[in-house]
Amino acid sequence: MTTLPTEHGALVRELQRRATAIRQPVNGAFELTERCNLSCQMCYVRQPAHDVARRQKELSASEWLTLAEDAVDNGMVFLLLTGGEVFLRPDFFDIYTPLTRLGLMLTLFTNGTLVTDRIARRLGEIPPSLTQITLYGGTAATYEAVTGVPGSYARCCAGIEALLKNRVRLELKTTITRSNVGELEAMRHMARNWGLAFSAVWMLMQRRDGKPSDVEDCRLSAHDCVSLEATERLDAGERIESALRDTRAGKAPVFKCQAGKSAFAINSSGEMNPCLNLFQPGVRPLDNGFRAAWEGLQHFVDDAPPLDSLCLACDMRGYCPRCPAWSAMETGTLTEPVPYLCSIASVRKERYEGMPA
Amino acid sequence: MRSIGGDSFLVPLGVRVAAMPGLVVLNGTGRCMWELLAQERSVDELAAAVAEHFDVDYSLAHADAQSFLDEMAQLGLLQP
Numbered sequence: 001m002t003t004l005p006t007e008h009g010a011l012v013r014e015l016q017r018r019a020t021a022i023r024q025p026v027n028g029a030f031e032l033t034e035r036c037n038l039s040c041q042m043c044y045v046r047q048p049a050h051d052v053a054r055r056q057k058e059l060s061a062s063e064w065l066t067l068a069e070d071a072v073d074n075g076m077v078f079l080l081l082t083g084g085e086v087f088l089r090p091d092f093f094d095i096y097t098p099l100t101r102l103g104l105m106l107t108l109f110t111n112g113t114l115v116t117d118r119i120a121r122r123l124g125e126i127p128p129s130l131t132q133i134t135l136y137g138g139t140a141a142t143y144e145a146v147t148g149v150p151g152s153y154a155r156c157c158a159g160i161e162a163l164l165k166n167r168v169r170l171e172l173k174t175t176i177t178r179s180n181v182g183e184l185e186a187m188r189h190m191a192r193n194w195g196l197a198f199s200a201v202w203m204l205m206q207r208r209d210g211k212p213s214d215v216e217d218c219r220l221s222a223h224d225c226v227s228l229e230a231t232e233r234l235d236a237g238e239r240i241e242s243a244l245r246d247t248r249a250g251k252a253p254v255f256k257c258q259a260g261k262s263a264f265a266i267n268s269s270g271e272m273n274p275c276l277n278l279f280q281p282g283v284r285p286l287d288n289g290f291r292a293a294w295e296g297l298q299h300f301v302d303d304a305p306p307l308d309s310l311c312l313a314c315d316m317r318g319y320c321p322r323c324p325a326w327s328a329m330e331t332g333t334l335t336e337p338v339p340y341l342c343s344i345a346s347v348r349k350e351r352y353e354g355m356p357a
Numbered sequence: 358m359r360s361i362g363g364d365s366f367l368v369p370l371g372v373r374v375a376a377m378p379g380l381v382v383l384n385g386t387g388r389c390m391w392e393l394l395a396q397e398r399s400v401d402e403l404a405a406a407v408a409e410h411f412d413v414d415y416s417l418a419h420a421d422a423q424s425f426l427d428e429m430a431q432l433g434l435l436q437p
Contacts, residue, residue, distance in 0.1 A: 008379045008380070011379075011380060011382065012380075015361045015364060015366075018361055018362050018364065019361045019362070021362075022361075022362050024361055024362065026361055075360075075361070077359050077361065077368065100370065100371050100374065101370050101371055102370075103358075103359050103368045103370060104368065105368060105380070106374075124375075125372065126371050126372055126374065126375075127374050127375055128374070129374060129379075167375065
């Protein structure tokens with residue numbers, strides 16, 4: 001028997017790795033709503049807060065709890081509650097509070113703008129293991145240029161302060177676009193002032209519903225992505241080296257991550273998919289039970305078509321961040337190359353192969 | 358108590374999350390004692406069960422049981 005690591009992050013990663021080996025669905029994500037009170041140009045979900053039709057399709061609190069209990073019985077340990085914006089649901093605590101009694105490590109994603117003192121107090125009484133709030137800028141002008149909602153910056157800051165006051169464990173992150181990349185340091189400074197961990201993402205996907213998107217105008221250039229990666233991801237070189245080793249060894253897995261092996265996501269209308277960004281196969285655990293849905297998801301992942309011949313022959317494959325979710329969003333297939341990612345792979349190759357060993 | 362494969366650990370429930378935000382990993386002895394603690398047990402009873410189950414010396418099992426109970430009490434996981 002091998003010893004488990006003692007540091008929390010390393011322990012969780014190791015447990016998840018072991019779960020992947022035995023196909024235990026330890027990692028769940030419940031997307032409680034697709035609706036959001038912000039209108040960020042680059043967002044892949046972004047449904048209007050007052051979309052009644054969409055709201056009516058959302059699972060009820062009792063349906064979420066039925067799903068959670070069934071998932072726990074099948075081995076779920078880590079659960080992310082996300083949206084859209086979760087606090088748009090007036091019944092949020094009807095879902096959240098019972099979940100805290102199921103033996104789950106709960107994580108909450110929110111934009112923070114709807115976190116009132118009352119919500120913060122209730123979360124503080126029974127806190128999630130972690131809450132993550134996304135910042136969209138280091139100033140009100142930039143933040144609100146991204147979110148499209150006047151006053152949202154001040155409300156986000158007030159939400160953060162309220163959560164801190166109630167001792168809710170908090171981390172900040174940002175989604176980098178061309179509009180706010182100049183305020184990355186300002187946002188880091190905000191996080192530091194609050195004593196909070198901070199991280200950034202910048203790989204922007206198209207809208208999941210296929211509607212026209214402004215994402216092309218928001219995306220950083222491939223060069224900017226790779227430069228950011230080098231400064232923001234301490235393990236970037238190590239990850240690329242590991243991917244290159246796999247490629248050299250002839251490995252060409254279609255799903256490289258835990259999706260469908262130890263992780264799943266359930267969207268707001270109750271469909272189960274490998275991850276939040278891939279809206280297939282849409283199996284329904286409420287109809288046939290979690291176990292049958294989980295098996296269906298594994299079949300979907302295991303039976304996925306092989307890599308596109310262009311990708312298989314590509315000498316940049318080890319540098320490429322493409323996955324089935326990216327292909328599905330950009331090409332409608334699970335395997336076709338994504339030109340934006342091809343350009344990132346090309347810059348990575350140039351950068352890492354140009355570096356002295 | 359939750360498990361992933363053969364690994365067992367404690368996940369805090371409800372208000373306990375505030376005091377214990379992480380996971381507590383249990384080894385085989387810890388898992389055995391935790392399961393026994395579903396009912397009220399004295400340290401002597403725990404030690405006797407551990408000594409028998411793991412075929413170890415009673416005094417060693419007693420020390421282990423006391424140390425386990427102290428740790429669990431410190432984490433607020435035991436009811437007096």
